[in-house]
Amino acid sequence: MRIGEVAAAADVPTQTVRFYERRGLLPPPQRGTNGYREYDASILARLAFIRSGQAAGLTLVELASILDLRRDGAVPCEHVHSLLLAKLDDIRERQRELADLETEIEGLISRSDRLDPADCSDGQVCHIIAPNA
Template sequence: MLIGALAQTVGLPSQTIRFYERRGLLHPPIRGGNGYRCYDDAAITRLDLIRAAQAAGLTLAQIRGIVDLRDHGEAPCTHVAELIDSKLVDVRRRLSELTALEAELEQLRERGRRLDPADCTNTDVCHILARHG
């Protein structure tokens, strides 16, 4: 199939497919006599994998590592599991940070509701955000 048909099938712009080719995520397609790219069903499978990996939060470099393992005849499952474990640790850390930020914002919102803007001094840019001991 031509790149336009592939793009429509997988729901990606043709430019994205070309980008993935340049980054080594997608095998270079066979070129027809007219120079057009001709893709097979393996390209659909690979693009589906790329999208699923991105949805899981993996970077293009990490995805490249996965497809390189597969392209060299190795099953990348152990590597993928390690990447997912690492991503999960990162997500949990970020959730903890966001929970702390949420609590801080709640406190600032409550402070803002209690304070009178007329009480703001010239030295305070905004007394809601000013440090109070």
Template structure:
């Protein structure tokens, strides 16, 4: 199938397919006599995997490693589980940091919402922060 057909079927743009091919996530497509890329049907499964990996927050390098493992005939399941566990840990850390930041911002907002600008100490620039 041509690049436009493959891209549409995978919900991507042709530019994304060319990029993934450049990055080594897709094997180079065969070329038809007129020079058009010709992707085999198996490309769609690979593109869908890339989309799912990106949606899970994996980097292109991580996805490339998983694909290389699969291409070598090895099941990448343990590697994927390990990577997802690390991703969950990082997300939990980010959520905790954002929760703390929100509490700080909310505290400053409450002070600012009920403050008196006329009582602001000019030496502090703004007493709300």
């Protein structure tokens, strides 16, 4: 398959295929006598893996580490498990941070409902966000 056929089959732009090649996520393709990239069907499985990994929140660097392990003959399941656990910890931390931010914003909205804009002095940018001390 040529790059356009691969891109269409994987539902990605051709630039994405080239980008993944440059990043080492895809093996270098064979080249035809005309210089065009020639791929076998295994490239589609690799692209599906990359897209699934990204959908799970893994970065391209993390995906490359998984592919490197597999290329070196190791089964990467334990590594993937640890990456996913770390990703889940990150998500839970972000959820806590977002919950704190939600509480802060709710408080500011409540404050804004009680304040009179006429009470905001020229020395303040906005007395909702930065109240008088």
